[in-house]
Amino acid sequence: MSASVRVELGERAYDVRIGAGALGSLASNIRDALGATPARALLVIDRGIPHERVDRIAGELERAGTILTRAQVDPSEQIKSLETYGRLLESAAQARLERTDPVIALGGGIVGDLGGFVAATYRRAVPVIQAPTTLLSMVDASVGGKTGVNLSSELGGRRRLLKNFVGAFHQPRLVVADTNMLASLEARVFRAGLGECVKHAMISGSDELLSWTETNADAILSHDAAAVGELVSRSVTLKARVVAGDERETQADGGRALLNLGHTFAHAIETLDGVSPRGSDEQGLQHGEAVAIGLVAALASGEALGMAPPELAPRIRALLERLGLPTGAAGLPRADDLMSAMIDDKKTVGGRLRLIVPTGAGQARVVQDPPDSAVRAGLAAIGAP
Numbered sequence: 147m148s149a150s151v152r153v154e155l156g157e158r159a160y161d162v163r164i165g166a167g168a169l170g171s172l173a174s175n176i177r178d179a180l181g182a183t184p185a186r187a188l189l190v191i192d193r194g195i196p197h198e199r200v201d202r203i204a205g206e207l208e209r210a211g212t213i214l215t216r217a218q219v220d221p222s223e224q225i226k227s228l229e230t231y232g233r234l235l236e237s238a239a240q241a242r243l244e245r246t247d248p249v250i251a252l253g254g255g256i257v258g259d260l261g262g263f264v265a266a267t268y269r270r271a272v273p274v275i276q277a278p279t280t281l282l283s284m285v286d287a288s289v290g291g292k293t294g295v296n297l298s299s300e301l302g303g304r305r306r307l308l309k310n311f312v313g314a315f316h317q318p319r320l321v322v323a324d325t326n327m328l329a330s331l332e333a334r335v336f337r338a339g340l341g342e343c344v345k346h347a348m349i350s351g352s353d354e355l356l357s358w359t360e361t362n363a364d365a366i367l368s369h370d371a372a373a374v375g376e377l378v379s380r381s382v383t384l385k386a387r388v389v390a391g392d393e394r395e396t397q398a399d400g401g402r403a404l405l406n407l408g409h410t411f412a413h414a415i416e417t418l419d420g421v422s423p424r425g426s427d428e429q430g431l432q433h434g435e436a437v438a439i440g441l442v443a444a445l446a447s448g449e450a451l452g453m454a455p456p457e458l459a460p461r462i463r464a465l466l467e468r469l470g471l472p473t474g475a476a477g478l479p480r481a482d483d484l485m486s487a488m489i490d491d492k493k494t495v496g497g498r499l500r501l502i503v504p505t506g507a508g509q510a511r512v513v514q515d516p517p518d519s520a521v522r523a524g525l526a527a528i529g530a531p
């Protein structure tokens with residue numbers, strides 16, 4: 147299947163092209179989106195993508211007449227940094243990119259966030275084309291224009307990695323999600339993307355996307371092309387709608403903030419040393435795994451606040467487990483320590499904590515300054531001592 151979803155943002159509107167083999171027409175899609183074939187481009191490449199695929203994509207762009215400069219990134223939250231950003235800016239300068247020449251981010255969410263931020267700031271902004279190659283970046287990170295890097299900083303006497311602390315809104319001119327790229331993903335990385343898909347279903351406004359995901363879980367896990375294509379296009383449609391309604395996350399109650407469901411908890415735990423998915427031999431946490439765990443915490447907080455109906459948490463847990471996602475973490479620090487880390491998180495507004503709380507199937511609300519007891523209930527549910 148192939149689909150195109152329009153992100154309706156007035157003069158910044160753009161298309162998300164989704165389908166098996168969609169990158170085969172990247173050059174012509176770029177020409178249509180930019181109005182001309184660019185003379186030059188910086189191709190930021192995720193080291194995880196098989197070389198032959200990269201060569202094929204780069205070759206097509208060069209044959210169309212674009213002089214490409216390639217820059218490789220070996221993704222991790224540690225290298226999503228100001229240093230890597232600086233190195234990529236230098237590559238853009240060495241490539242002699244002009245104001246109309248794009249950065250093309252070919253990779254997962256880390257490459258997309260880095261490439262987008264370089265494009266947002268190099269010579270006060272050049273176009274960015276997002277070519278996401280993980281499930282997570284297809285359904286979430288590549289759409290919506292949030293770009294940036296983590297900041298390593300001394301806080302409270304210890305060095306912390308502050309997620310996405312430095313960044314800019316910079317909408318892509320085009321997103322091309324080629325679902326064939328998912329074939330080479332490690333199974334764990336593919337599953338992690340499903341964490342954001344479940345999050346989208348939980349804020350979609352109705353039960354429909356949640357029920358659809360439950361019905362199609364097996365087909366999705368077995369990489370059934372039709373099911374995965376539909377999953378990506380349903381998820382992107384939801385994200386596009388939310389972003390179009392609140393591009394810069396300025397609505398106080400709802401809007402784009404709802405996309406942070408699970409993230410206050412996820413950001414607090416995902417970069418901690420020694421934390422891993424509960425009940426598994428895997429080390430560390432993928433972002434999407436941390437989001438899945440964060441969803442469980444948000445549900446428990448919601449129950450403690452009397453806002454989440456009691457049948458919702460078991461239903462979501464069952465879905466996450468079926469999708470092979472963790473519902474708790476091993477090696478978590480004490481709840482007190484985690485709470486102070488959460489206060490430092492950038493999602494604190496005016497020094498207060500903000501939680502997104504599920505209130506029904508497909509429904510969620512923003513809670514400013516939640517009581518400590520509700521946050522503790524969330525942390526206890528995911529295994530914090």
Ligand SMILES: NC(=O)c1ccc[n+]([C@@H]2O[C@H](COP(=O)([O-])OP(=O)(O)OC[C@H]3O[C@@H](n4cnc5c(N)ncnc54)[C@H](O)[C@@H]3O)[C@@H](O)[C@H]2O)c1
Nearest residue numbers: 194195221254255256279280282283287292327330331433
């Ligand atoms: N900007 C946003 O709105 C937004 C939204 C959600 C998440 N994010 C960010 O996205 C990041 C997570 O992204 P991610 O989950 O894609 O992780 P990632 O970018 O770390 O990629 C995961 C792994 O997959 C590998 N990989 C990528 N494409 C591949 C392919 N086709 N074949 C084989 N391996 C491949 C990468 O090399 C990496 O090892 C986080 O930093 C998160 O903060 C941003």
